[in-house]
Amino acid sequence: MNKKILIVDDDPRNIFALKLTLKARGYQIKSCTMAQEAISVLEKDNNFQAVLMDMMMPEMDGYQAIKIIRDMPYLSRISIIAVTAQAMPEDRQKCLDAGAQDYISKPIDVDKLITAIEKLT
Template identity: 45%
Template sequence: MEASQKKILIIDDDSRNIFALKAVLTAKKFTCLAANGAHEGFEIIKKNDDVGVVLLDMMMPDLDGYQAMAKMKEDEQLKDVPVIAVTAQAMLGDKERCLEAGAVGYVSKPVNVEELVKLLNNYL
């Protein structure tokens, strides 16, 4: 697989999730950045114009994924960055709720790596 020049930003409040996603994606030749919360993630995007997609945890204490996507839509630098929702919420309607909030894709935890890679390849 040919690696893209664009980077993946993982925003998750659990460092174990960041570690696992980063390890798997790096092994697949993707370049990853990480943030422990949405505000930190926004700053990373603003400093790195090569962020091609955000993997956003939907359940974070400070600013959840829905609030984070709403804030991104309001910001000129952030509004066009595609977001893939990554969540432990896998109840009926959760996927639709994430997509309605602005996510371009949805993956539930535990993450199916092949499904995630297919989604990432659409945006990188």
């Protein structure tokens, strides 16, 4: 089964690195640099198995985006993994409370990320 992942991050370098890593493992990747764009992508194509959501972005942050996605019934099954440079224990809980199923801190440990994706999809 082809697994499609949507990467949402305002830093193109993070997207580039994640894309290379995940494509090498057989994932189909789509990426966005803004949360609003990600929501539009998901509205048009809800066949993503997971969304990697950067939590700190301009205009709309990951917390707001996750809430919007969670409020759309046809998107509620999509797994969301919060990806953030904020690495305090309360940050993890804040991400989970916002509606993410898992949390990965930056710099990203690829093995942890792959494990999180496979666990959720």
